[in-house]
Amino acid sequence: MRTLGLDIGDIRIGVALSDPLGILASPLTIINRADESAAIEEIVNIIRQHEVGRVIAGLPLNMDGSMGEQAGKTMSFVAALSRHINVPVEYRDERLSTVSARELIQEVRKTNRGTRYDAAAAALILQSYLDEAAERRPDDSAPQVE
Numbered sequence: 001m002r003t004l005g006l007d008i009g010d011i012r013i014g015v016a017l018s019d020p021l022g023i024l025a026s027p028l029t030i031i032n033r034a035d036e037s038a039a040i041e042e043i044v045n046i047i048r049q050h051e052v053g054r055v056i057a058g059l060p061l062n063m064d065g066s067m068g069e070q071a072g073k074t075m076s077f078v079a080a081l082s083r084h085i086n087v088p089v090e091y092r093d094e095r096l097s098t099v100s101a102r103e104l105i106q107e108v109r110k111t112n113r114g115t116r117y118d119a120a121a122a123a124l125i126l127q128s129y130l131d132e133a134a135e136r137r138p139d140d141s142a143p144q145v146e
Helices: 036-049 071-080 097-108 115-136
Strands: 002-008 012-018 025-032 052-059 089-093
Touching: 002 025, 002 036, 002 071, 002 115, 012 115, 025 036, 025 097, 036 052, 036 071, 052 071, 052 115, 071 089, 071 097, 089 115
Parallel strands: 002 052, 052 089
Antiparallel strands: 002 012, 012 025
């Protein structure tokens, strides 16, 4: 089952996708959020096209773990998205994911343009979820490669 990761910002939404076995997250695209309905439609199309079974949305908590204005905006967008999809959506603490994404991208020197950070941040959020899910899986239920 593929899982979709979202890093929802005011201007852009970073999108990441897991491999079919749910082991590795990769940046997929960046969606412009100028038109919220169009952004939701793009996400719905990605979910259908890639047969996504779960969505992980980064939740930008304050450094003390409390909910702030940006977390409220994210939850509002996810609520709107949820009305258009039939897959579960979970939140993942995304504190510092964009900072980590910038550092990672600069280390591998792929680019230092801002728009790439959003998709990389989504991949970091999703990879964190996938790694935790793998730790919870009993050894006998781990995906098998044939």
